[in-house]
Amino acid sequence: MFKNIIVTGGAGFIGSNFVHYVVNNHPEVHLTVLDKLTYAGNKANLAGLPEDRVKLVVGDICDKGLVDSLVKDADAVVHYAAESHNDNSLIDPTPFIQTNIVGTSVLINACRKYNVRFHHISTDEVYGDLPLREDLPGHGEGKGEKFTPDSPYRPSSPYSSSKASSDLLVRAWVRSFGLRATISNCSNNYGPYQHIEKFIPRQITNILSGIRPKLYGTGKNVRDWIHTNDHSRAVWTILTKGKIGETYLIGADGEKNNKEVLEMILEMMGQPKDAYDHVKDRPGHDLRYAIDATKLRTELGWKPEFTDFKTGLKHTIDWYTEHRDWWESQKAAVEAKYAKQGQ
Numbered sequence: 001m002f003k004n005i006i007v008t009g010g011a012g013f014i015g016s017n018f019v020h021y022v023v024n025n026h027p028e029v030h031l032t033v034l035d036k037l038t039y040a041g042n043k044a045n046l047a048g049l050p051e052d053r054v055k056l057v058v059g060d061i062c063d064k065g066l067v068d069s070l071v072k073d074a075d076a077v078v079h080y081a082a083e084s085h086n087d088n089s090l091i092d093p094t095p096f097i098q099t100n101i102v103g104t105s106v107l108i109n110a111c112r113k114y115n116v117r118f119h120h121i122s123t124d125e126v127y128g129d130l131p132l133r134e135d136l137p138g139h140g141e142g143k144g145e146k147f148t149p150d151s152p153y154r155p156s157s158p159y160s161s162s163k164a165s166s167d168l169l170v171r172a173w174v175r176s177f178g179l180r181a182t183i184s185n186c187s188n189n190y191g192p193y194q195h196i197e198k199f200i201p202r203q204i205t206n207i208l209s210g211i212r213p214k215l216y217g218t219g220k221n222v223r224d225w226i227h228t229n230d231h232s233r234a235v236w237t238i239l240t241k242g243k244i245g246e247t248y249l250i251g252a253d254g255e256k257n258n259k260e261v262l263e264m265i266l267e268m269m270g271q272p273k274d275a276y277d278h279v280k281d282r283p284g285h286d287l288r289y290a291i292d293a294t295k296l297r298t299e300l301g302w303k304p305e306f307t308d309f310k311t312g313l314k315h316t317i318d319w320y321t322e323h324r325d326w327w328e329s330q331k332a333a334v335e336a337k338y339a340k341q342g343q
Contacts, residue, residue: 001240002075002117004030008061008107009081011035013194014121014228016045018078021232023049032070035081036060044326045193061103064110071110076117076239079107082166084123086159087197087341090283093158100162101169108173108181118170118181119239124224124249126164126185128154129286132220146292147185149247156284167247174245182242184235186250187291190312191228192319196327197334199223200313203262203276204320205327207269211335214343217281219259222288226252227306227315237302251291252304264310268317279343 005022009015010033022029033056035041046056059066061081071077081103083089083096104120111118127147153168155161173179190200203213234250242248256264263273296302306312320327 002029004032004074004076006032006034006070006074006077008034008077008079009041011037011041011043011045011056012080013040013045013198014189014231015080016042016193017191017228018080018232018235019046019049019054021229021236023053026236029053031055032057032074034059034061034067034070040084040195042193062098062106064106067106067110068113071107071116072114074114074116076119077107077111078119078121078235078239079104080121082121082163084159086125086157087282089157089159089162093162096158096162100159101165104166104169108170108179111181112173112177112179115180117239118179119235119242120167120170120181120183121235122167122183122185123160123163124185124187124251124289124291125157125160125286126153126155126167127151127289128156128160130288130290132222132288146290147249148292149185149249149295156286171245180244182238182244183247184238184250185247185291186231186234187224187226187252187254187289189228189231190225191316192323193326194228196330197337199258200261200265200316201320201327202334203265204269204317205331206335207266207271208321208324209328209331213262213266213276214279214338215258215262215276216279216285216343219262219278220257220287221285222255222257222290223261224251224290225254225256225261225309225312226250226304227312230304230306233305234296234302237300238296241300243299248296248300249291249293250296251293252307254309255288255290256309261313264313265317268310268314282343
C-alpha cells in the first residue's frame with residue numbers, strides 16, 4: 001500500500017522507534033526521515049538501519065521548498081516532529097508555536113497539493129487533565145473519567161496548546177480541502193531512545209550515575225503509560241486501516257502516579273524505595289491523564305503487547321543500562337539545567 005513514507009521527527013524518541021518498527025516488520029517500505037536534529041533528535045537513534053531503506057534528510061519542517069520536494073515523491077507522511085517538553089515551553093513558548101503550528105501547516109499544505117496520505121501524531125495533553133481518582137467519590141480501579149475522541153480540548157501549557165492548534169489545523173484541512181488525514185492522541189510513552197530529560201529515563205540514568213532520583217512535588221500526578229513499541233504498532237494500524245478524518249486515542253490502561261513509578265524503578269534497580277529527593281513542582285502540572293482506547297481496539301483491532309507495566313519498565317531499564325554510551329555524554333548538562341530550575 002505505502003512504499004515511500006516520510007517520517008518527520010524520525011530521529012527523535014517516538015519517531016525513531018516507529019522507523020525501527022517499520023524496518024523490522026514491513027520490508028517493502030522505504031522511509032525518508034526528515035529531522036532538524038535539535039537536542040531531541042539524534043542520528044544515533046537510527047544507527048544500524050539499512051541505508052537502502054532509510055534515508056535521513058536533515059532539515060526543518062517549516063522549510064516549504066524542502067518539504068514540497070520530499071512530499072511530491074511520497075505515498076504518506078507520518079508527522080512526529082514536535083517541540084514536546086512542557087518545562088521548556090514554560091521557559092520559551094516561541095519554538096513550540098513555530099514547529100508545532102507553522103511546521104504542521106507547511107506539511108498539510110504539501111500533502112494537500114500532492115494528494116499524499118497524512119497521519120498526525122498528537123498527545124493526550126491537548127485535553128488538559130482529569131481529577132485524581134482519590135478526589136472522586138467511590139474512587140478505585142476503573143473509576144474516573146477517561147479521555148475519548150470527543151473530549152473537549154483544554155490545553156494547559158504552551159506545548160499542549162500548540163499541539164491542540166495543530167490538531168485543529170489538520171481537522172480543518174480534512175473538511176475544507178479533502179486532506180486524506182487521520183489523527184492519533186497518545187498517552188505518555190516510555191522505552192528505548194527517550195531523551196534523559198524525561199521522567200523515566202532521568203530516574204534510571206540518575207541511579208546508574210550515582211545521583212539520587214528526583215520527584216516533582218508530592219508525586220501524585222498520574223500518567224497513562226504506554227510502551228513506545230505499542231504506540232508504533234498503533235500508528236501503523238491507523239495509517240493502513242484508519243478512516244480518513246477520524247481521531248484515534250492510543251493507550252494501554254497503564255495509569256500510575258509518578259511516585260509509584262519512581263519507587264518501582266528504585267526497587268527494580270536494587271535501591272531502597274525511598275532513596276529519592278523531592279523537588280519543586282512544575283508550574284501548572286497536570287494532575288491526571290487517562291486514555292479510553294476503545295475505538296482503536298474495536299474498530300481497527302489493535303491491542304497492546306506490553307500489558308504489564310513492570311515488564312515494559314524492566315525492558316527500558318535494561319536498555320539504558322546496556323547503552324550508557326548513548327546517554328552518558330548528555331547527563332551532566334541535563335542535570336545542570338534542572339538544578340538551575342530547582343528541580
